Amino acid sequence: MTARLPNPNLNPALNPRASTTRLWRMLPVAALALASTLATAQIKVGVTLSTTGPAASLGIPERNAVALMPRTIAGVSIEYIVLDDASDPVKAVQNTRKLISDDKVDVVLGSSTTPNSLAMLDVVAENKTPQISIASSLRIVDPVDAKRMWVFKTPQNDAHMMTALSQHMGDQGFRKIGIIGFNDAYGEGVITELGKLAPIRRLDVTVVERYARTDTSVTGQVLKVLAANPDAVLIAASGTPAVLPARTLKERGYKGQIYFTDGVVNNDFLRVGGKDLEGAFLPAGPVVVAKELADSNPIKKVALGFTKMYEDANGAGSMNSFAAHGWNAWLMLERAIPVALKTGAKPGTEAFRAALRDGLEGIRELVTTHGVMNMSKTDHMGFDQRARVMVQIKNGTWTLAK
Amino acid sequence: MDASIAAILTLDGITTGAVYALLAISLVLVFTVTRVIYIPAGEFVAFGALTMAALQAGRAPPTALFTLGLGVMVFALDALAAVRAGSARGLLRSAGWNLVFPLAVWWLASLPALQQAGQLVQVALTLAVLVPAGPMLYRLCFAPVQQASVLTLLIVSVALHFALLGVGLVMFGAEGSRTLPLTDARWAIGAVQLSGQNLAVVLTSLAAMGALAAFFGRTLTGKALRATAVNRIGAQLVGIGPARAGRLAFAMAGVLSVFSGVLIGPITTIYYESGFLIGLKGFVGAIIGGLAGYPLAVAGALLVGLIEAFSSFWASAYKEVIVFSLIVPVLAWRSLTHRGMDEEDPE
Numbered sequence: 001m002t003a004r005l006p007n008p009n010l011n012p013a014l015n016p017r018a019s020t021t022r023l024w025r026m027l028p029v030a031a032l033a034l035a036s037t038l039a040t041a042q043i044k045v046g047v048t049l050s051t052t053g054p055a056a057s058l059g060i061p062e063r064n065a066v067a068l069m070p071r072t073i074a075g076v077s078i079e080y081i082v083l084d085d086a087s088d089p090v091k092a093v094q095n096t097r098k099l100i101s102d103d104k105v106d107v108v109l110g111s112s113t114t115p116n117s118l119a120m121l122d123v124v125a126e127n128k129t130p131q132i133s134i135a136s137s138l139r140i141v142d143p144v145d146a147k148r149m150w151v152f153k154t155p156q157n158d159a160h161m162m163t164a165l166s167q168h169m170g171d172q173g174f175r176k177i178g179i180i181g182f183n184d185a186y187g188e189g190v191i192t193e194l195g196k197l198a199p200i201r202r203l204d205v206t207v208v209e210r211y212a213r214t215d216t217s218v219t220g221q222v223l224k225v226l227a228a229n230p231d232a233v234l235i236a237a238s239g240t241p242a243v244l245p246a247r248t249l250k251e252r253g254y255k256g257q258i259y260f261t262d263g264v265v266n267n268d269f270l271r272v273g274g275k276d277l278e279g280a281f282l283p284a285g286p287v288v289v290a291k292e293l294a295d296s297n298p299i300k301k302v303a304l305g306f307t308k309m310y311e312d313a314n315g316a317g318s319m320n321s322f323a324a325h326g327w328n329a330w331l332m333l334e335r336a337i338p339v340a341l342k343t344g345a346k347p348g349t350e351a352f353r354a355a356l357r358d359g360l361e362g363i364r365e366l367v368t369t370h371g372v373m374n375m376s377k378t379d380h381m382g383f384d385q386r387a388r389v390m391v392q393i394k395n396g397t398w399t400l401a402k
Numbered sequence: 403m404d405a406s407i408a409a410i411l412t413l414d415g416i417t418t419g420a421v422y423a424l425l426a427i428s429l430v431l432v433f434t435v436t437r438v439i440y441i442p443a444g445e446f447v448a449f450g451a452l453t454m455a456a457l458q459a460g461r462a463p464p465t466a467l468f469t470l471g472l473g474v475m476v477f478a479l480d481a482l483a484a485v486r487a488g489s490a491r492g493l494l495r496s497a498g499w500n501l502v503f504p505l506a507v508w509w510l511a512s513l514p515a516l517q518q519a520g521q522l523v524q525v526a527l528t529l530a531v532l533v534p535a536g537p538m539l540y541r542l543c544f545a546p547v548q549q550a551s552v553l554t555l556l557i558v559s560v561a562l563h564f565a566l567l568g569v570g571l572v573m574f575g576a577e578g579s580r581t582l583p584l585t586d587a588r589w590a591i592g593a594v595q596l597s598g599q600n601l602a603v604v605l606t607s608l609a610a611m612g613a614l615a616a617f618f619g620r621t622l623t624g625k626a627l628r629a630t631a632v633n634r635i636g637a638q639l640v641g642i643g644p645a646r647a648g649r650l651a652f653a654m655a656g657v658l659s660v661f662s663g664v665l666i667g668p669i670t671t672i673y674y675e676s677g678f679l680i681g682l683k684g685f686v687g688a689i690i691g692g693l694a695g696y697p698l699a700v701a702g703a704l705l706v707g708l709i710e711a712f713s714s715f716w717a718s719a720y721k722e723v724i725v726f727s728l729i730v731p732v733l734a735w736r737s738l739t740h741r742g743m744d745e746e747d748p749e
Contacts, residue, residue, distance in 0.1 A: 052568070054675070056576030183719055210719040214679040216421070216670040219414040220714030220721075223407050240578040240671050251595075268577035272671055 043078045043337065043347045046099030048110035048120075049134070053087030054184075054213055057239040057266060058112040058322045062134055064314055065326030066109070074338045076347065085111055092116035096123045106347050107356055109329050110134065112322070115185050117153075124150050128350060130357040132329045134322070136161075136262075137189055141380035152360050152380045154328040156285060156370065156387050161262050162193040164283040164388045165234070168401075170201030174231040174257065177203050180221055180245045181236030183210035190236035190261055206230055213241045222248045231256050238263025243273040250276045257281065262388075266320035270396055277393045281401055284391040285370035287324040292400040299386065302331075303369045324369040331368050336360045403715070406593035411711045417600040417669070419707020420607035424662045425684025426691065426699040427614065428655035433693050434631035435651040436644075438544055438555045443659045444681025445566040446532060450663025451672035452570075453528045455579035462512035464573035466531045470508055472538040473500035479541070500538065507531055521584055525664055529657065536656030537649035544652075545645055563678065570674035578673030581664070603665045610661060611700065614654075627651060683710070683725060690732050702732075 047066055050059035063082060071078050081103050085092040092111045099105045100123065107130045111117050114137040121140070124131040125147040133140050138157040141148055169177065179194065181187030191208060198205050207228040209221035222245060225233060233256060235245050242264045249258065260282035270277065286293055290303035306327050307319045336359030345352035363382065366373040371387025390401040425443055432440040449465050456463040480496040507530045510516055516523055543562050547554060587598030618624040630637040630647040638644060659681075666672065666680070683706050690702025706725060713724040 052571055056571060060576050183722070210721075211714070212679070212722055214676045215714075216666060216676075216680065217414055217418055217711070218714065220411055220711055220716075221718045223410060224715055224718070227407075239576070240673060243580075243671050266577065268575075272578060272580055 043073075043076055044103060044105040045078060045080050045333070046096070046103060046105030046108045046110075047080055047082040048085045048092055048095040048099065048108065048116075049082065050087040050092075050112040050116065051084045055087040055113045057268070058134075059084070059087075061266070061318075061320050061323035062112055062326035065310065065323040065330075068309060068313060068327070069330045073334060074341055076337075076341065081105065085116055087113060087116070089115045089119035093119050093123055096120045100124070100127045100129055104348055105129065106353055107132065107333065109326075113185070114140065114189065117151075121147050121151060129353050130360055132332060132360070134325045134329065138381075144378050144380055148380065149361075150357055152332065152375065152382075154332070154368070154370070155325045156262075156383050157381055158189055158193055160383065160388055161283040162190065162197055164390060165259060165261070165281075166194060166197040166201045166203060168281060168283075168390050169203055169232055169259070172232075172257070175202065175204055176228070176230040176232075177205050178207045178209075178225040178228055178230035178233045179205060179236055180209045180211060180218065180225060180233065182238070182241075183212055186238055186263065187236045190234075194234065194236075211245065213237075215241075215244065218245050218248050219252075221245070222252055222254075225249070226252055226254060232259055233257075234259045234261070236261055239266070240269050240272045242269065243276065246273060246280065247276045262321065265391075265398070266322070267317050270393070270398075273393075274396070278395075280393045282391055282393075283388050284398070285321045285324065285387060286389050287319075287321050287369045288398045289389060289391055289400045290369075297386070298367045299369070299371060302367050306369045321370070328368040328370060328373075331366060332360055332363060332373070335363050335366055407715070409592075409594045411715055412708065413594065413596065413600065415708035415711030416704065417603050417707070418710065419687075419704035420604045421662045421666050421680065422684045422687050422706055423700040423703035424607055424610060424658045424665075425681055426687035426703040427611065427696055428658040429681075429685055429688045430691065430693055430696060430699045431627075431658075432651050432655045433688075435627055436540075436544065436548065436555075436648045437552050439552070439559055439685075440652075440655055441556075441559045441563045441678075441681060441685075442539070442566050443655055443684070444677035444679070445563060445570060446536070446656055446659035446677070447663040447666070447680050448570060448672055448674055448677030449532055450528055450660035451581060451667035451676075452574045452579055452663075452674070453531055454524055454581045454664055454667050455672075456574075457511065457517050457524045457527060458582055459579075460514060460517055462508065463528075463531055465535075466504065466508035466511050468569060468573060469531055469535045469538070470501075470504040472535055472542065473504045476500045476538050476541050499534070504534060507534075521582070528664060529660055532660045533653055533656040536652035540648050540652040541645075545648065548644060548648065567675065567678075574674050576673070578671040578676070579667075580671050581667035583668035599668055603669070606661070606665060610658065611696075614658075614696075623650065683707075686726065686729055689729055692736060 049062050050056060051063050066080055066082060069080065081099060083095040085095050096108055099108055108124055109132050111120060112134055114135045117133040117135040117140045120131060131151045133151060133153040134155060136155050136158045138159045141151055141153050179191055181191050187210060195205060207225050209224055211218045211221055233249060235242050235258065242260060246258055258280040260280055262282060262284050265284050265288055286299050287303040290300055290307060293300040306324060310319050310323055336356055339359035339362065340352055340355035343355045345355045361375050361377065363373055363375040371383040373382035375382045391398050392401040428443050429440055432438055453463040453465045477496055477500040480493060484490050484493045511527050511531060516527060543558055544555065547558060583599045584602050585598035589596045618628055626642045627647055627650060630642055630644065634644055684703055687703025687706045688699045690705065691698030709728065710721060710725050713721045
């Protein structure tokens with residue numbers, strides 16, 4: 001309050017209280033100055049998830065997980081800006097641009113699906129903002145080049161899951177495999193991955209059929225699969241629409257083994273599928289069978305803790321692995337933000353975003369709900385063998401496969 | 403492909419074709435009476451199945467609140483009109499249909515005794531919950547623009563479809579449900595397995611079509627609807643109000659769509675988005691009938707069902723493409739053989 005503002009319009013002869021007016025004029029400026037110093041100490045996390053559209057069963061639990069994330073860390077407040085991209089890559093890119101240029105976020109969380117996350121790569125790289133994706137494909141973070149150095153992801157790679165799946169198939173002695181999958185990017189991804197791994201496990205994919213998520217009947221596809229008489233059938237689908245082929249296979253008298261992918265891990269799937277799912281195998285993150293893990297497994301404590309927190313907020317039995325993937329993003333930020341703050345960079349600046357990226361890349365031995373994460377310059381996913389288990393559906397629940 | 407596989411596929415195609423036929427009829431009905439291409443009919447299919455599922459799970463269906471909400475909006479419009487006209491005539495009747503009836507149905511649907519009282523009661527409750535929403539939507543969205551062109555009405559229809567999708571997601575969540583089958587009976591005829599549920603679908607569809615034919619041919623209201631479909635201004639001149647005809651058409655389309663949903667619920671998992679594609683395939687069937695005649699629409703819908711079943715066997719990756727490409731030759735043939743009376747000409 002010691003500087004005197006030049007004020008040529010104030011004629012002391014006409015305005016005896018000129019000095020007081022000058023004081024009042026300075027107050028808003030002072031207030032703004034104070035507020036802006038407070039604002040720079042706030043970290044902004046931009047979130048774009050698919051809470052509507054075909055991937056809503058992934059996005060809604062992830063958004064619930066974001067709602068549970070703490071609002072302060074290391075004395076700095078965090079603001080979450082959550083947007084919906086309706087499972088559409090164009091909208092995801094629009095949201096990312098809006099978050100980065102209008103809201104000036106320090107990190108972007110999202111999106112829930114692979115096509116959306118891939119579309120966002122260019123935008124985050126161009127604006128040098130770190131991105132933590134919650135989608136499954138390896139291609140989002142591999143190879144770590146100039147664009148992907150800014151991108152990290154929390155779910156196990158689909159390649160990871162397919163390796164476990166194909167290994168299980170090979171170990172069980174299955175040779176002829178049939179696949180019924182979605183006719184979209186998800187189904188295509190699974191089919192391609194299994195195709196790559198099949199020769200290694202001496203599996204022979206004899207028949208591949210597709211169906212649409214909203215189909216009312218898959219009789220034709222199932223008849224085609226049955227005609228090939230495979231030892232095992234993989235249903236490459238996610239969410240409750242995966243029940244339809246399983247039910248039709250059982251109705252048509254299929255006696256072989258049914259496999260699912262990790263996209264079905266939610267309790268609505270069990271509810272809708274009922275007895276038709278009995279005995280099916282699928283690869284999954286350890287969080288769904290946390291109770292059965294060995295006590296010495298560090299993942300057990302984190303997984304059970306998150307399960308309790310999530311179910312307290314959203315109801316018993318609401319836990320699913322997508323919410324856990326969302327939560328893992330917070331665990332990563334919890335480790336990386338203090339590291340970035342310690343470098344002295346202020347949130348909202350490019351230096352802070354670069355420091356945050358370095359902090360994320362430097363994560364070592366972080367125990368998350370799905371696995372133990374070790375990031376490196378060449379691996380922006382960080383999970384190892386401990387991050388996936390084979391699960392069997394027995395008596396309408398998920399159990400660890402023996 | 404041998405005879406038994408062909409037989410199984412034919413059976414499957416006829417079952418789904420029967421459901422598409424019900425939708426095709428409702429689309430033709432609404433279009434001929436009101437010139438609206440009723441895309442939200444698909445949403446009613448999904449809501450019908452999900453309401454049944456909610457009742458069977460022992461929960462009050464959220465669609466009852468949805469209908470109540472619509473009723474409140476319609477009543478507000480009626481009250482405004484009454485205030486402007488300075489007379490409360492008809493306001494009591496409006497309150498009865500738009501407020502008291504949905505409220506009563508909501509209360510009934512939350513009673514556990516009725517929720518568990520058997521399939522017929524559940525179907526009746528589902529119809530009571532959803533059918534009134536049809537005329538209410540007509541009153542709210544289409545009646546104000548009833549004189550507009552078909553294109554404008556189509557745009558309103560598509561907008562309504564998106565709005566209902568959002569409402570469906572909020573009401574039912576992203577995951578789907580199945581309903582319990584009407585019957586678990588199964589008969590084996592040779593290699594073909596006939597399930598009681600599929601038979602029930604075909605028989606009820608036939609019964610619904612028969613009832614509709616009787617309604618149009620024998621009752622005064624049915625004939626009035628047919629008159630409006632043939633020539634709207636002429637029907638108005640002889641005392642058949644277009645608004646009343648529109649509401650009736652929407653109500654009947656609602657009955658047919660909700661019924662389809664109830665029939666298809668046990669066969670496949672329905673979730674909030676499933677209705678759109680089912681409605682669209684019914685629309686393809688209706689297009690084959692030229693959006694004018696019922697028998698052709700039913701035949702077209704059956705054809706769609708059969709083609710879908712067979713192409714899901716031969717080329718499952720291209721099934722959707724094949725089914726929707728059916729429209730192209732049909733439209734081409736129709737426009738080449740059309741005798742040139744423009745729909746937009748003054749009647």
